[in-house]
Amino acid sequence: MPAPVLLPPTSYDYVTVHKVQGTTITAASDILAAEEPLEIRLGFGPTGQREHRTLAITMRTPGHDFELAAGFLLTEGIISRRQELHGILYCPDVEKVEERENVVRAELASTVPVALPRLERHFYTSSSCGVCGKTSIEAVQAAACPVLPTDGPYVAAELLHQLPERLRAQQELFEQTGGLHAAALFSPEGELLLLREDVGRHNALDKVIGAALLQEWLPLHQHVLLVSGRVSFELVQKAAVAGIAVLAAVGAPSSLAVQAAHNFGLTVCGFLRQGRYNVYSHPWRIVGAATAGL
Template sequence: MQAFLPPTSYEYATVQKVTAGHGITSATDVLAAEEPLEIRVGYGPTDAREHRTLAITMRTPGHDFELAAGFLLTEGIIRSRQELNGVLYCPDVTKEEERENVVRAELATSVPVDLPRLERHFYTSSSCGVCGKTSIDAVHASSCPVLPTDGPYLAASIIHELPERQRAAQEVFEQTGGLHAAALFSPTGELRLLREDVGRHNALDKAIGAALLAEQLPLHDTVLLVSGRASFELVQKAAVAGIPVLAAVGAPSSLAVQAAHNFGMTLLGFVRQQRYNIYSHPWRIKSEMNL
């Protein structure tokens, strides 16, 4: 499996392994890679384009264009694939360590740019989706699509199968044990897409960005499973992408539950060991006899 991993997604380190009864031995460990990614945007009329840094996030290298595209969508900078002309690695970086660590997203000329709003994105860590935002109002995306009210419906037993299917597809996690995952499933439990990253929010942005670039939004017939807890930011990002069901291996926060209620999203927590809790809109989850 290791041979198929993106070469920039992991690194090797020599460690001293301590085992009860066996003392200390030298070994090689595989680490999940973490490097900064600077996201720049180009905007304005064709004859007067401007470029500026939008965000710096700590991420696992790989799927960088998807990460940038997903971030732009879930943070309300763009609303559709048509508003994004493309994403590329910046060719004008001067330092070797910046190569493939700086991307530029070119916005369509029709996209209005609110400079004060852009400034709030300047830095996000791999573990926090709102650290760089200057006010509570800025946390809310500019708009979220209406989630479907006629489904999708899921058999209760399908939910139990999702964590195992997600873990089986986590190639880098299998090697490092140090990555989060965001997986998109069909209502029948078929894995459609999975992305990994050291940051929970980055993993989801990569998954949503992949769907955006493939022009598959909104994801109204999709179930999202995240490997950690369910935060408000993950609920918001899922809602922007039109995802009606969010399942988390860990616990949801109170604000995540409130947001899911408001968005019309079915939110599941503690999805592990053949159990889970339904925190909002349980009508999408059906028993086998009623499905």
């Protein structure tokens, strides 16, 4: 299992709280997960005619910002592969020094076409928002969404029970603050390969996908994704764009998430806790479970 990732000190803040036990009040120090805005800017266009636009502003936990930006670009359809991304840097030309690490600029390769109306849409929606309904599902299917494998990956039913504990054991910041979502990639055999935390569940997943993109692991066909919260349509969409075929969560999926998962060919498992879980779509990837009453 990989060594835990050391989190930057900007990922958390110390505050003074008053703890109440019975009728006794005691002052104490507590740790909170940090939340700050991240502005993602985009550089694009041919050499000598480059343009720079603000793409999105999202509230996130500082840390792994370049991965977050890369994952956002991929899952929102701005890029489809690592080679289209020339580089990412913190913008030095911001008004206040303290904001420099809250503004990143992603430079696209000069040959990547950019539709300006798409950029305008992203500016008005954060990474946790989106258009809902049938048109969204069709739009994702029509975009750069890889065809998910129809021959696996196969995951042992018993193995899924073990993943939340393995995730929690590596959630360093959650253990300190209790206030973060996590997303993690596992192998079909249960090896933890990549873990990221954030105050936003969508940001945590974008960080994971961005890290995988920058390491040129995509498509993630032979991986299992585990998220610490519920499953929304946006999480299913992002997983599908990255090529992930199995998504498990400790919480419940929404109805639109399940509908999208059926359409994309993605296996979704929810309520993964206390020795049980539900499989909502494409259960054939979960093997070795006894059946009763079916």
